Amino acid sequence: MTHVSTSDRVFAKNFAIMLGALVALACVLFVLAQIVAAQVPTEDRAEIEAKKDALGERISPVGQLVVADSSGSAGGMTQVASAAVDGKATYDTACAVCHAAGVAGAPKLGDKAAWAPRIAQGADTLYEHAINGFPGTVGFMPAKGGNVSLTDDAVKAAVDHMVKAAQ
Ligand code: HEC
Structure with missing residues (x-):
């Protein structure tokens, strides 16, 4: 099994590129998620809290x-x-x-x-x-x-x- 065809090599190369691209995409998404999470403004947090309170009132x-x-x-x-x-x-x-x-x-x-x-x-x-x-x-x-x-x-x-x- 020493023979490696050209198409196999091309496939391996493309596969490596794809893999690299996916890893890069994952990194970008991770960074993006961090940025978005950090940017949820405090007013929104207050709103979320208020909603939780309102829910608490409704269920008790x-x-x-x-x-x-x-x-x-x-x-x-x-x-x-x-x-x-x-x-x-x-x-x-x-x-x-x-x-x-x-x-x-x-x-x-x-x-x-x-x-x-x-x-x-x-x-x-x-x-x-x-x-x-x-x-x-x-x-x-x-x-x-x-x-x-x-x-x-x-x-x-x-x-x-x-x-x-x-x-
Ligand atoms: C072991 C007996 C006992 C139990 C049980 C008890 N109390 Fe009392 N409570 C007293 C006595 C005696 C006084 C009056 C004290 C005084 O004015 O000399 C009093 C007074 C009070 C007063 C008036 C306080 C003031 O500033 O005049 C409140 C309010 C009160 N109790 C609430 C409660 C509540 C609420 C509970 C239940 C969670 C409770 N008590 C259970 C004996 C008891």
Whole structure:
């Protein structure tokens, strides 16, 4: 098999040229991809983020549903804070144990007199006390009701649920 025909050599040469061209093309495409990727402007990135956020809102309607049906008038504060979490469900599982019956001085759900001065402190203070815990004058409110696995938003939604019940 030592004989190499002219056509074989021509083929080998063309093949090598083709191969070289393809490698070069791959390199060009790679460089081009880098350039394009680097040029996606920050506004577009912001737009992509915004789209992701909008998608997140669309696929987590649970909180909105609860907000809408737990009372006729959904307060603005409530809507913002409980966009993705079910305040009543969190209250039922993590807070009702004390707040339903008023255990150890906990202000009872729906007890307007007990809640009015607390609500007057402002939502941020209530959130802060519920999330981080609060050694009050009547009793001791444990951080997140003792359920540290709750997210801050879940606790806020539960606070909103209690505040609403006392209004
Ligand atoms: C172990 C009992 C217990 C559990 C569980 C509990 N709380 Fe409390 N909470 C209290 C007590 C007691 C107080 C009153 C403290 C005081 O003012 O002396 C209180 C007060 C509060 C206040 C009022 C804070 C203020 O500044 O006046 C909020 C808001 C609150 N709790 C939210 C929650 C939320 C939300 C949950 C569930 C995630 C929860 N609590 C679970 C016992 C509890």
